[in-house]
Amino acid sequence: MLMKKIFTLIVLSFISFATMAQWTMQSTAFATAARGIKYISVVDSNTVWATAYDGANTANNIQEFTKTTNGGTTWTPYVIAGYSAYGISMISAVDNNNAWIPAYNATSGGGVILRTSDGGTTWNPQTTATFTAPNGFPNVAHFWNVDTGFCMGDPNDGYFELYTTVNGGTNWTRVPSVNIPAPVAGEYGVTGYYSVVGSTIWFSTNKSHIYKSDDYGHTWTLLTVPIATGKQFAIKFRSLNDGIIRMNESPYSAYITHDGGTTWNLISFFGNWYYNDYCYVPGTTSTWVSVGADATTPFMGISYSTDDGLNWTNFASMDTTQHLAVAFADHKSGWSGAFNNYGSDGIFKHYGSTFVLDTCASFYSDFSQSSDTVYLTVSPLVNFTDESIPAATSWAWDFGDGGTATTANPSHTFSSTGTYIVQLIAHHGSCVDTTTSTVEVLYASAIEDNQLNVNVYPNPASDVLYVEGLPIGEYSVEWIATDGRVIASTRCNESTLLNTENIGNGLYILRISNDKINFRKAVVIRHN
Incomplete structure:
Protein backbone atom coordinates (compact mmCIF):
# COMPACT_ATOMS: atom_id res chain seq x y z
CA MET A 1 0.00 0.00 0.00
CA LEU A 2 2.90 2.32 -0.76
CA MET A 3 2.53 4.80 -3.58
CA LYS A 4 5.43 6.02 -5.64
CA LYS A 5 6.35 9.58 -4.66
CA ILE A 6 4.67 12.14 -6.95
CA PHE A 7 5.08 15.90 -7.30
CA THR A 8 2.53 18.71 -7.31
CA LEU A 9 2.43 21.06 -10.28
CA ILE A 10 4.19 24.33 -9.49
CA VAL A 11 3.38 27.13 -11.92
CA LEU A 12 6.67 28.57 -13.10
CA SER A 13 7.37 32.12 -14.17
CA PHE A 14 9.31 31.15 -17.25
CA ILE A 15 8.19 29.65 -20.54
CA SER A 16 8.97 26.17 -21.84
CA PHE A 17 10.10 26.16 -25.44
CA ALA A 18 8.52 23.78 -27.93
CA THR A 19 11.82 22.32 -29.08
CA MET A 20 14.98 21.90 -27.02
CA ALA A 21 17.81 20.30 -28.98
CA GLN A 22 16.70 16.68 -29.43
CA TRP A 23 13.65 16.96 -27.15
CA THR A 24 10.38 18.05 -28.74
CA MET A 25 7.25 19.07 -26.84
CA GLN A 26 4.11 17.03 -27.56
CA SER A 27 0.53 17.43 -26.34
CA THR A 28 -0.97 14.73 -24.13
CA ALA A 29 -4.37 16.26 -25.07
CA PHE A 30 -6.00 15.89 -21.65
CA ALA A 31 -9.14 18.01 -21.31
CA THR A 32 -8.16 19.19 -17.82
CA ALA A 33 -5.02 21.17 -17.02
CA ALA A 34 -2.33 20.01 -14.56
CA ARG A 35 -2.52 16.38 -15.62
CA GLY A 36 0.87 14.92 -14.80
CA ILE A 37 2.32 11.77 -16.33
CA LYS A 38 2.73 9.12 -13.63
CA TYR A 39 3.80 6.03 -15.57
CA ILE A 40 4.87 5.37 -19.17
CA SER A 41 4.62 2.01 -20.95
CA VAL A 42 6.56 2.01 -24.23
CA VAL A 43 5.64 -0.74 -26.70
CA ASP A 44 7.89 0.49 -29.52
CA SER A 45 8.95 3.75 -31.16
CA ASN A 46 5.37 4.34 -32.35
CA THR A 47 3.07 3.00 -29.62
CA VAL A 48 3.20 4.45 -26.10
CA TRP A 49 0.65 4.46 -23.26
CA ALA A 50 0.90 6.77 -20.23
CA THR A 51 -1.23 7.14 -17.09
CA ALA A 52 -2.02 10.50 -15.51
CA TYR A 53 -2.53 11.99 -12.06
CA ASP A 54 -3.99 15.26 -10.82
CA GLY A 55 -1.04 17.59 -10.32
CA ALA A 56 -3.22 20.29 -8.76
CA ASN A 57 -4.56 17.94 -6.08
CA THR A 58 -2.51 14.76 -5.77
CA ALA A 59 -5.00 13.27 -3.28
CA ASN A 60 -7.66 13.27 -6.00
CA ASN A 61 -7.57 9.86 -7.70
CA ILE A 62 -8.29 10.07 -11.40
CA GLN A 63 -8.62 7.28 -13.96
CA GLU A 64 -7.10 8.83 -17.04
CA PHE A 65 -4.45 7.84 -19.55
CA THR A 66 -3.24 8.92 -22.97
CA LYS A 67 -1.94 6.94 -25.92
CA THR A 68 -0.09 7.48 -29.18
CA THR A 69 0.33 5.11 -32.13
CA ASN A 70 2.39 7.41 -34.33
CA GLY A 71 5.37 8.21 -32.16
CA GLY A 72 3.65 11.08 -30.40
CA THR A 73 2.59 13.18 -33.35
CA THR A 74 -0.88 12.87 -31.87
CA TRP A 75 -1.96 11.63 -28.44
CA THR A 76 -5.50 10.51 -27.57
CA PRO A 77 -6.71 10.84 -23.95
CA TYR A 78 -9.12 8.39 -22.31
CA VAL A 79 -11.11 8.15 -19.08
CA ILE A 80 -11.73 4.70 -17.55
CA ALA A 81 -15.42 4.53 -16.64
CA GLY A 82 -16.85 2.86 -13.54
CA TYR A 83 -13.83 3.04 -11.22
CA SER A 84 -14.02 6.52 -9.74
CA ALA A 85 -13.02 5.24 -6.27
CA TYR A 86 -9.82 3.67 -7.60
CA GLY A 87 -6.26 4.84 -8.01
CA ILE A 88 -4.10 3.60 -10.87
CA SER A 89 -0.79 1.98 -9.91
CA MET A 90 0.75 1.73 -13.41
CA ILE A 91 0.06 0.39 -16.91
CA SER A 92 1.53 -2.46 -18.97
CA ALA A 93 0.84 -2.52 -22.72
CA VAL A 94 1.96 -5.05 -25.33
CA ASP A 95 0.57 -3.44 -28.50
CA ASN A 96 -1.90 -0.83 -29.75
CA ASN A 97 -4.94 -2.71 -28.42
CA ASN A 98 -3.98 -4.67 -25.31
CA ALA A 99 -3.02 -3.22 -21.94
CA TRP A 100 -3.48 -4.01 -18.24
CA ILE A 101 -3.83 -1.70 -15.24
CA PRO A 102 -3.57 -2.66 -11.55
CA ALA A 103 -6.00 -0.41 -9.67
CA TYR A 104 -6.55 -0.06 -5.92
CA ASN A 105 -9.62 1.08 -3.99
CA ALA A 106 -8.38 4.11 -2.10
CA THR A 107 -11.33 4.09 0.31
CA SER A 108 -12.13 0.53 1.35
CA GLY A 109 -9.00 -1.33 0.27
CA GLY A 110 -8.85 -4.16 -2.21
CA GLY A 111 -8.08 -3.88 -5.87
CA VAL A 112 -8.53 -5.18 -9.38
CA ILE A 113 -6.63 -5.88 -12.59
CA LEU A 114 -8.30 -4.11 -15.52
CA ARG A 115 -7.75 -5.13 -19.13
CA THR A 116 -8.52 -3.46 -22.42
CA SER A 117 -8.37 -5.29 -25.74
CA ASP A 118 -9.84 -2.52 -27.89
CA GLY A 119 -7.17 0.13 -27.53
CA GLY A 120 -8.44 1.60 -24.27
CA THR A 121 -12.05 2.33 -25.11
CA THR A 122 -13.43 -0.25 -22.66
CA TRP A 123 -11.87 -1.89 -19.60
CA ASN A 124 -12.96 -5.14 -17.97
CA PRO A 125 -12.09 -6.45 -14.48
CA GLN A 126 -10.23 -9.76 -14.24
CA THR A 127 -11.83 -11.29 -11.19
CA THR A 128 -9.55 -14.29 -10.63
CA ALA A 129 -6.82 -11.97 -9.31
CA THR A 130 -8.93 -11.19 -6.26
CA PHE A 131 -6.93 -8.65 -4.19
CA THR A 132 -9.60 -8.92 -1.51
CA ALA A 133 -10.19 -5.98 0.84
CA PRO A 134 -9.04 -4.71 3.20
CA ASN A 135 -5.44 -5.85 2.66
CA GLY A 136 -5.47 -6.44 -1.08
CA PHE A 137 -3.46 -3.78 -2.91
CA PRO A 138 -2.13 -4.41 -6.45
CA ASN A 139 1.14 -2.60 -7.16
CA VAL A 140 2.35 -4.07 -10.43
CA ALA A 141 1.13 -5.88 -13.53
CA HIS A 142 3.41 -6.92 -16.39
CA PHE A 143 2.79 -8.76 -19.63
CA TRP A 144 5.36 -10.21 -22.00
CA ASN A 145 2.74 -10.76 -24.71
CA VAL A 146 -1.06 -10.98 -24.93
CA ASP A 147 -1.03 -14.28 -23.01
CA THR A 148 1.79 -14.39 -20.45
CA GLY A 149 1.77 -12.07 -17.46
CA PHE A 150 2.20 -11.65 -13.72
CA CYS A 151 0.90 -9.21 -11.12
CA MET A 152 2.05 -8.31 -7.62
CA GLY A 153 0.21 -7.02 -4.59
CA ASP A 154 0.95 -6.42 -0.93
CA PRO A 155 0.84 -9.32 1.56
CA ASN A 156 -2.66 -10.74 1.95
CA ASP A 157 -3.31 -13.75 4.21
CA GLY A 158 0.30 -13.54 5.37
CA TYR A 159 2.21 -13.60 2.07
CA PHE A 160 2.68 -11.43 -0.99
CA GLU A 161 -0.29 -11.62 -3.34
CA LEU A 162 1.35 -12.74 -6.59
CA TYR A 163 -0.44 -14.18 -9.61
CA THR A 164 0.57 -15.60 -12.99
CA THR A 165 -1.46 -16.12 -16.14
CA VAL A 166 -1.00 -17.83 -19.51
CA ASN A 167 -4.24 -16.62 -21.13
CA GLY A 168 -4.11 -12.87 -20.85
CA GLY A 169 -5.57 -12.77 -17.36
CA THR A 170 -8.78 -14.64 -18.10
CA ASN A 171 -7.52 -16.99 -15.41
CA TRP A 172 -5.00 -15.83 -12.83
CA THR A 173 -3.34 -18.41 -10.56
CA ARG A 174 -2.07 -17.25 -7.19
CA VAL A 175 1.53 -18.24 -6.46
CA PRO A 176 1.48 -20.52 -3.38
CA SER A 177 3.12 -19.28 -0.21
CA VAL A 178 5.73 -22.07 -0.30
CA ASN A 179 7.12 -20.47 -3.48
CA ILE A 180 7.51 -17.01 -1.92
CA PRO A 181 9.81 -15.99 0.95
CA ALA A 182 7.70 -14.77 3.86
CA PRO A 183 7.45 -10.99 4.33
CA VAL A 184 8.56 -9.34 7.54
CA ALA A 185 6.10 -7.33 9.63
CA GLY A 186 4.95 -4.19 7.85
CA GLU A 187 6.49 -5.13 4.51
CA TYR A 188 4.85 -3.87 1.32
CA GLY A 189 5.56 -3.38 -2.35
CA VAL A 190 5.53 -0.01 -4.12
CA THR A 191 3.36 0.96 -7.08
CA GLY A 192 5.29 0.56 -10.32
CA TYR A 193 8.60 -0.35 -8.67
CA TYR A 194 9.74 -3.45 -10.55
CA SER A 195 11.91 -4.51 -13.49
CA VAL A 196 11.81 -7.30 -16.07
CA VAL A 197 14.49 -8.78 -18.33
CA GLY A 198 13.39 -11.85 -20.26
CA SER A 199 11.70 -14.26 -17.86
CA THR A 200 13.31 -12.63 -14.80
CA ILE A 201 11.39 -10.24 -12.54
CA TRP A 202 12.55 -8.08 -9.64
CA PHE A 203 10.38 -5.95 -7.35
CA SER A 204 11.38 -3.85 -4.36
CA THR A 205 9.81 -3.50 -0.92
CA ASN A 206 10.03 -1.01 1.94
CA LYS A 207 12.07 -3.41 4.10
CA SER A 208 15.45 -3.49 2.33
CA HIS A 209 14.37 -6.41 0.17
CA ILE A 210 14.10 -7.38 -3.47
CA TYR A 211 11.96 -10.33 -4.51
CA LYS A 212 13.30 -12.06 -7.62
CA SER A 213 11.86 -14.68 -9.96
CA ASP A 214 13.57 -16.18 -13.01
CA ASP A 215 10.58 -18.21 -14.25
CA TYR A 216 7.91 -15.63 -15.12
CA GLY A 217 6.85 -15.26 -11.48
CA HIS A 218 6.18 -18.88 -10.49
CA THR A 219 8.92 -19.16 -7.83
CA TRP A 220 10.69 -16.43 -5.89
CA THR A 221 13.87 -15.79 -3.92
CA LEU A 222 14.74 -12.96 -1.54
CA LEU A 223 17.63 -10.52 -1.91
CA THR A 224 18.79 -7.97 0.66
CA VAL A 225 19.99 -4.49 -0.32
CA PRO A 226 22.07 -1.86 1.55
CA ILE A 227 19.19 0.62 1.82
CA ALA A 228 17.75 1.41 5.24
CA THR A 229 14.59 -0.47 6.12
CA GLY A 230 11.46 1.60 5.79
CA LYS A 231 12.74 3.41 2.70
CA GLN A 232 11.31 3.04 -0.80
CA PHE A 233 13.66 2.50 -3.72
CA ALA A 234 13.23 2.25 -7.48
CA ILE A 235 14.70 -0.73 -9.29
CA LYS A 236 15.76 -0.92 -12.96
CA PHE A 237 17.76 -3.65 -14.73
CA ARG A 238 19.36 -3.39 -18.17
CA SER A 239 20.39 -7.07 -18.35
CA LEU A 240 20.00 -10.25 -16.33
CA ASN A 241 23.06 -9.24 -14.28
CA ASP A 242 23.26 -5.45 -14.38
CA GLY A 243 20.85 -3.18 -12.55
CA ILE A 244 20.55 0.01 -10.50
CA ILE A 245 18.47 0.78 -7.41
CA ARG A 246 17.93 4.24 -5.95
CA MET A 247 16.18 5.66 -2.90
CA ASN A 248 13.32 8.03 -3.73
CA GLU A 249 14.05 10.33 -0.78
CA SER A 250 17.08 12.05 0.72
CA PRO A 251 19.94 11.14 0.53
CA TYR A 252 18.85 9.47 -2.78
CA SER A 253 21.60 6.86 -2.53
CA ALA A 254 22.10 4.65 -5.59
CA TYR A 255 23.65 1.19 -5.89
CA ILE A 256 24.63 -1.03 -8.80
CA THR A 257 24.78 -4.81 -9.19
CA HIS A 258 26.54 -6.95 -11.77
CA ASP A 259 25.34 -10.32 -10.47
CA GLY A 260 21.58 -10.09 -10.76
CA GLY A 261 21.06 -8.42 -7.40
CA THR A 262 23.02 -10.65 -5.04
CA THR A 263 25.57 -7.94 -4.22
CA TRP A 264 25.33 -4.15 -4.51
CA ASN A 265 27.94 -1.38 -4.61
CA LEU A 266 27.38 2.30 -3.88
CA ILE A 267 27.52 4.59 -6.94
CA SER A 268 29.50 7.74 -6.09
CA PHE A 269 28.19 9.72 -9.03
CA PHE A 270 29.08 13.12 -10.48
CA GLY A 271 26.69 15.60 -12.05
CA ASN A 272 22.92 15.97 -11.83
CA TRP A 273 21.21 12.61 -11.40
CA TYR A 274 17.60 13.72 -11.07
CA TYR A 275 15.52 11.72 -8.64
CA ASN A 276 11.97 11.68 -9.97
CA ASP A 277 12.59 8.76 -12.35
CA TYR A 278 15.32 7.09 -14.38
CA CYS A 279 15.51 4.43 -17.09
CA TYR A 280 17.93 2.39 -19.15
CA VAL A 281 18.18 3.28 -22.84
CA PRO A 282 17.66 0.02 -24.79
CA GLY A 283 20.26 -0.73 -27.44
CA THR A 284 23.09 1.00 -25.59
CA THR A 285 25.93 -0.47 -23.59
CA SER A 286 25.32 1.33 -20.30
CA THR A 287 23.31 4.51 -20.91
CA TRP A 288 20.65 5.79 -18.51
CA VAL A 289 18.41 8.87 -18.50
CA SER A 290 17.07 10.63 -15.39
CA VAL A 291 14.34 13.25 -14.94
CA GLY A 292 13.56 15.68 -12.13
CA ALA A 293 10.46 17.57 -11.01
CA ASP A 294 11.56 19.45 -7.89
CA ALA A 295 10.71 23.07 -8.71
CA THR A 296 11.21 24.25 -5.12
CA THR A 297 14.93 23.56 -4.64
CA PRO A 298 14.99 23.68 -7.73
CA PHE A 299 16.25 20.38 -9.09
CA MET A 300 14.46 19.61 -12.32
CA GLY A 301 15.49 18.73 -15.85
CA ILE A 302 16.76 15.76 -17.86
CA SER A 303 20.23 14.24 -17.72
CA TYR A 304 22.00 11.16 -19.06
CA SER A 305 24.85 8.86 -18.12
CA THR A 306 26.77 6.61 -20.52
CA ASP A 307 28.75 4.77 -17.83
CA ASP A 308 26.13 3.07 -15.65
CA GLY A 309 25.33 6.11 -13.55
CA LEU A 310 28.80 7.31 -12.63
CA ASN A 311 28.83 10.59 -14.60
CA TRP A 312 25.75 12.60 -15.59
CA THR A 313 25.34 15.28 -18.28
CA ASN A 314 22.40 17.68 -18.51
CA PHE A 315 20.34 18.12 -21.63
CA ALA A 316 20.47 21.84 -22.30
CA SER A 317 17.40 24.04 -21.69
CA MET A 318 15.33 21.28 -20.07
CA ASP A 319 15.49 22.73 -16.55
CA THR A 320 12.44 24.98 -16.97
CA THR A 321 9.93 22.12 -16.79
CA GLN A 322 8.97 19.57 -14.14
CA HIS A 323 9.79 16.16 -15.60
CA LEU A 324 7.92 13.31 -13.92
CA ALA A 325 8.53 9.96 -15.64
CA VAL A 326 10.79 8.66 -18.40
CA ALA A 327 10.97 5.64 -20.72
CA PHE A 328 12.80 4.81 -23.96
CA ALA A 329 11.92 2.50 -26.83
CA ASP A 330 15.43 2.31 -28.30
CA HIS A 331 18.61 4.37 -28.50
CA LYS A 332 16.84 7.10 -30.47
CA SER A 333 13.25 7.35 -29.21
CA GLY A 334 12.16 8.16 -25.67
CA TRP A 335 9.60 10.19 -23.72
CA SER A 336 9.67 12.35 -20.60
CA GLY A 337 6.28 12.98 -18.99
CA ALA A 338 5.41 16.41 -17.61
CA PHE A 339 2.31 18.49 -16.77
CA ASN A 340 -0.02 19.86 -19.44
CA ASN A 341 0.31 23.49 -18.36
CA TYR A 342 -0.08 25.25 -21.66
CA GLY A 343 -2.60 23.21 -23.66
CA SER A 344 -0.11 22.00 -26.24
CA ASP A 345 2.31 20.26 -23.95
CA GLY A 346 2.42 17.52 -21.31
CA ILE A 347 5.14 15.24 -22.64
CA PHE A 348 8.49 15.55 -24.39
CA LYS A 349 9.91 13.23 -27.03
CA HIS A 350 13.59 12.53 -27.58
CA TYR A 351 14.62 11.58 -31.08
CA GLY A 352 18.17 11.80 -32.27
CA SER A 353 21.71 10.50 -32.23
CA THR A 354 22.76 11.45 -28.70
CA PHE A 355 23.28 7.83 -27.74
CA VAL A 356 25.49 5.30 -29.51
CA LEU A 357 23.89 2.06 -30.66
CA ASP A 358 25.53 -1.11 -29.35
CA THR A 359 24.13 -3.89 -31.52
CA CYS A 360 24.93 -6.49 -28.86
CA ALA A 361 23.54 -4.61 -25.85
CA SER A 362 20.02 -5.94 -26.32
CA PHE A 363 21.10 -9.56 -26.78
CA TYR A 364 21.00 -11.78 -23.73
CA SER A 365 21.11 -15.53 -23.34
CA ASP A 366 18.41 -17.31 -21.40
CA TYR A 443 19.46 -40.59 -5.57
CA ALA A 444 15.79 -41.38 -4.99
CA SER A 445 12.51 -39.56 -4.71
CA ALA A 446 12.59 -38.48 -1.09
CA ILE A 447 10.20 -37.22 1.52
CA GLU A 448 9.83 -33.55 0.63
CA ASP A 449 9.55 -30.39 2.73
CA ASN A 450 5.76 -30.27 2.90
CA GLN A 451 5.65 -33.81 4.34
CA LEU A 452 7.94 -32.97 7.25
CA ASN A 453 7.48 -31.13 10.53
CA VAL A 454 10.94 -29.66 10.97
CA ASN A 455 11.66 -26.61 13.09
CA VAL A 456 14.57 -24.36 12.07
CA TYR A 457 15.30 -21.39 14.33
CA PRO A 458 16.15 -18.57 14.78
CA ASN A 459 15.60 -17.23 11.28
CA PRO A 460 17.31 -14.83 10.63
CA ALA A 461 20.25 -16.50 12.38
CA SER A 462 23.55 -15.12 13.56
CA ASP A 463 26.11 -17.60 14.91
CA VAL A 464 24.00 -20.71 15.55
CA LEU A 465 20.97 -22.37 13.99
CA TYR A 466 18.88 -25.11 15.61
CA VAL A 467 17.30 -27.91 13.57
CA GLU A 468 14.71 -30.13 15.26
CA GLY A 469 12.18 -32.69 14.09
CA LEU A 470 14.02 -34.65 11.42
CA PRO A 471 13.46 -38.41 11.31
CA ILE A 472 16.23 -40.36 13.07
CA GLY A 473 19.27 -40.69 10.84
CA GLU A 474 22.45 -39.15 9.48
CA TYR A 475 22.21 -36.23 7.07
CA SER A 476 24.26 -34.17 4.67
CA VAL A 477 23.99 -30.41 5.28
CA GLU A 478 24.64 -27.90 2.50
CA TRP A 479 24.46 -24.10 2.42
CA ILE A 480 23.50 -23.02 -1.10
CA ALA A 481 23.89 -19.41 -2.29
CA THR A 482 21.26 -17.76 -4.48
CA ASP A 483 23.40 -18.41 -7.58
CA GLY A 484 23.39 -22.17 -6.88
CA ARG A 485 26.91 -22.48 -5.42
CA VAL A 486 27.39 -24.73 -2.39
CA ILE A 487 29.41 -22.46 -0.10
CA ALA A 488 29.65 -24.79 2.93
CA SER A 489 28.78 -28.37 3.87
CA THR A 490 28.81 -30.61 6.92
CA ARG A 491 26.90 -33.53 8.43
CA CYS A 492 24.34 -33.74 11.22
CA ASN A 493 21.85 -36.04 12.93
CA GLU A 494 18.10 -35.62 13.44
CA SER A 495 18.43 -32.94 16.14
CA THR A 496 21.38 -30.66 15.87
CA LEU A 497 22.92 -27.24 16.34
CA LEU A 498 24.62 -25.79 13.25
CA ASN A 499 27.51 -23.37 13.61
CA THR A 500 26.91 -20.42 11.25
CA GLU A 501 29.73 -18.14 12.41
CA ASN A 502 31.57 -18.52 9.11
CA ILE A 503 28.52 -18.16 6.86
CA GLY A 504 28.43 -14.64 5.41
CA ASN A 505 25.42 -12.34 5.66
CA GLY A 506 22.75 -13.05 3.07
CA LEU A 507 20.00 -15.39 1.94
CA TYR A 508 20.75 -19.12 1.56
CA ILE A 509 18.95 -22.37 0.94
CA LEU A 510 19.74 -24.79 3.76
CA ARG A 511 19.51 -28.31 2.34
CA ILE A 512 19.48 -31.30 4.69
CA SER A 513 19.22 -34.64 2.91
CA ASN A 514 19.95 -38.33 2.74
CA ASP A 515 18.61 -41.11 0.52
CA LYS A 516 15.16 -40.80 2.14
CA ILE A 517 14.79 -37.16 3.16
CA ASN A 518 15.15 -33.97 1.14
CA PHE A 519 14.54 -30.92 3.34
CA ARG A 520 15.13 -27.36 2.11
CA LYS A 521 14.63 -24.12 3.97
CA ALA A 522 15.37 -20.50 3.08
CA VAL A 523 17.53 -19.06 5.88
CA VAL A 524 18.80 -15.51 6.32
CA ILE A 525 22.18 -15.08 8.02
CA ARG A 526 22.55 -11.70 9.68
CA HIS A 527 25.59 -11.21 11.91
CA ASN A 528 25.31 -8.35 14.37
Missing part, protein backbone atom coordinates in the same frame (compact mmCIF):
# COMPACT_ATOMS: atom_id res chain seq x y z
CA PHE A 367 16.99 -20.81 -21.16
CA SER A 368 14.41 -22.89 -19.35
CA GLN A 369 14.67 -26.46 -18.11
CA SER A 370 12.12 -29.21 -17.61
CA SER A 371 13.05 -29.75 -13.97
CA ASP A 372 15.21 -28.23 -11.25
CA THR A 373 15.42 -31.53 -9.33
CA VAL A 374 15.68 -35.06 -10.76
CA TYR A 375 16.23 -38.52 -9.25
CA LEU A 376 18.66 -41.19 -10.41
CA THR A 377 16.22 -43.99 -9.59
CA VAL A 378 13.33 -42.34 -11.44
CA SER A 379 14.44 -40.26 -14.43
CA PRO A 380 17.61 -38.13 -14.34
CA LEU A 381 16.80 -36.62 -17.77
CA VAL A 382 16.47 -32.83 -18.09
CA ASN A 383 15.32 -31.03 -21.24
CA PHE A 384 16.77 -27.59 -21.89
CA THR A 385 15.15 -24.95 -24.12
CA ASP A 386 16.98 -21.90 -25.43
CA GLU A 387 15.03 -18.67 -24.82
CA SER A 388 17.69 -16.14 -25.81
CA ILE A 389 16.47 -12.79 -27.16
CA PRO A 390 16.89 -12.15 -30.05
CA ALA A 391 17.10 -15.77 -31.16
CA ALA A 392 20.60 -17.20 -30.82
CA THR A 393 22.46 -18.51 -33.85
CA SER A 394 24.83 -20.89 -32.04
CA TRP A 395 25.02 -22.51 -28.62
CA ALA A 396 27.64 -24.00 -26.30
CA TRP A 397 26.18 -25.91 -23.36
CA ASP A 398 28.11 -27.19 -20.35
CA PHE A 399 26.05 -29.38 -18.01
CA GLY A 400 28.51 -29.24 -15.12
CA ASP A 401 29.29 -32.97 -15.14
CA GLY A 402 31.55 -33.08 -18.19
CA GLY A 403 28.67 -33.25 -20.66
CA THR A 404 28.29 -30.66 -23.42
CA ALA A 405 26.02 -29.88 -26.37
CA THR A 406 25.87 -27.44 -29.29
CA THR A 407 22.19 -27.62 -30.27
CA ALA A 408 19.48 -25.10 -29.37
CA ASN A 409 17.35 -27.38 -27.20
CA PRO A 410 19.38 -30.31 -25.87
CA SER A 411 18.46 -33.05 -23.42
CA HIS A 412 20.91 -34.36 -20.86
CA THR A 413 20.91 -37.38 -18.55
CA PHE A 414 22.80 -36.96 -15.28
CA SER A 415 24.54 -40.02 -13.84
CA SER A 416 25.62 -38.94 -10.33
CA THR A 417 24.04 -37.13 -7.40
CA GLY A 418 24.99 -33.54 -6.74
CA THR A 419 24.18 -29.94 -7.60
CA TYR A 420 25.27 -29.06 -11.13
CA ILE A 421 25.72 -25.60 -12.61
CA VAL A 422 24.49 -25.65 -16.20
CA GLN A 423 25.98 -22.97 -18.46
CA LEU A 424 24.84 -21.69 -21.84
CA ILE A 425 27.12 -19.54 -24.00
CA ALA A 426 24.88 -18.23 -26.77
CA HIS A 427 25.83 -16.29 -29.89
CA HIS A 428 23.73 -13.97 -32.03
CA GLY A 429 25.98 -13.18 -34.96
CA SER A 430 29.04 -11.56 -33.40
CA CYS A 431 27.26 -11.02 -30.07
CA VAL A 432 27.84 -13.40 -27.19
CA ASP A 433 26.27 -13.78 -23.75
CA THR A 434 26.44 -16.34 -20.96
CA THR A 435 23.87 -17.50 -18.42
CA THR A 436 23.69 -20.30 -15.86
CA SER A 437 21.20 -22.33 -13.88
CA THR A 438 21.37 -25.28 -11.47
CA VAL A 439 20.08 -28.84 -11.49
CA GLU A 440 19.84 -30.85 -8.29
CA VAL A 441 20.31 -34.60 -8.76
CA LEU A 442 19.22 -36.84 -5.88
